[in-house]
Amino acid sequence: MKVRSDHKTLNGLEKAAVILLALGEERGARLMERLEDDEIREVSYSMAGLGTVSGKVVERLIQDFTHRFSGTGELAGTFDTTERFLSKFLSGDRVQEIMADMRGPAGRTMWEKMSNVNEQVLATYLRNEHPQTIAVVMTKIRPEHAAKVLGLLPQNLVQMVVSRIIKMEAVPRDVLEDVEKTLRSEFMANYVRTLGHDSHAIMAEILNRTEKGLFDTIMEPLERRMPESAHRIKQLMFTFEDLGKLEPQAIQVLIRNCDTAQLALALKGLDDGMQIHFLGNMSERAGNLVRDEIELMGPVRASDVEAARLSILRTAKQLAEDGQILITNNGDQANMLVY
Structure with missing residues (x-):
């Protein structure tokens, strides 16, 4: 050293x-x-x-x-x-x-950290900043990340930002330091606090990715020993039933990214309302094919159905993390989870 x-x-x-x-x-x-x-x-x-x-x-x-x-x-x-x-x-x-x-997020410098923040989260924050500030940020983070963030900003704001980037000369060190200081104190601190220090949220995220058998093994004793924590974790979890609260556009994106046979298996045994929410957002032909597949498959193992639903949940989470859809676990727009 x-x-x-x-x-x-x-x-x-x-x-x-x-x-x-x-x-x-x-x-x-x-x-x-x-x-x-x-x-x-x-x-x-x-x-x-x-x-x-x-x-x-x-x-x-x-x-x-x-x-x-x-x-x-x-x-x-x-x-x-x-x-x-x-x-x-x-x-x-x-x-x-x-x-x-x-x-964290991963990276030693401020700009490395910013380049690892989800583009949807960063865009949501930046849309309230001055175009010149956004322009500075766009020139400092990774180009591929900047491209994704720009794509999520309002079109009129994008034009102002692009104009300032084109005209931008060397940014004075004191100006850059002011921008860094503001981002660190107003954005990164809150971002890390929100994502990194809620142990219940971390546990909910882990349980979101477990099979039902393991979930029951963990939650049943937890509900007896720590009922308040168990209730909080369940509130934070994103379940397959929560997919029924997705907006039509989001459910359509999810369907396009799911295997038809797997989707049919996941819908097996669900109430009519949930099935309609999925099938109603498909073309008539595709919806009929899935309905026929559900009827023809006959009895299936509950573990297979659970595995199919877990796979679709993972797909939904990945789409959310990629900024393609927004998901919520309680139907309340104020508590929308943005990934």
Whole structure:
């Protein structure tokens, strides 16, 4: 690992991070807790990215305290040391929020992180931003990702953004830093908090992908031991029955991506309303074919039906993640799940 041996290569935030680490967890924490939230976040980023700093640089940066730190030697700024440092004066949830913000979505830089945010989510946020800001973002994230995001923005807004990209010269560093800071504090922090810290949502996502037998094995004892959590998880789960709440356009996209035989098996035994919701969004000929297949297949194993429904659910989730459809688990537009 490369050692930082020249203090001139450190910027102001990195120097502050070195001094705070050199002061030790207790003393450094007492000093750091006096900072504002955005300052804590900025210093934390620098601290986590320091790597190894030579003892010579440490001494140079804390000349007023040389007599105390002359034997300090090397120190290392890593994610683990940063997390322990923050835990001295912040709540566990706050520490996890900051650390998750630094670790993900995948990517070390702000723009790498933005390039890993689902395009539908990013487009929804950006449509309320100034066209110039959107133009800057589009030029910094991966081109293929920018293309998908632009395709989800209103046409009149796209034209304004494209015009600004074409006319854009080199973006001043201070302007770019302001955009990065805004995105980090207003968007990425909320994005990570929403997606990364709801344990019930994580459990619901896991259970969405399990077979019914395993689902029952997990949920039955959970309902006895932790009824409130079980209820919350069920509310967050997206089930096959929730497909009945999809808009006609979304159900048509789903049908086009499903195997006909598998769809017929999945619809076997469902109430008439659910069957009609699917078959009514197919052409008359295709709908009749599926109806005939359902009638001709006779009795089938419940496990086969469940497997077919789980496969279609996975297809729906993938289409949602690709931004092709919107899905909801409660029929309420205000609680629409956007992937």
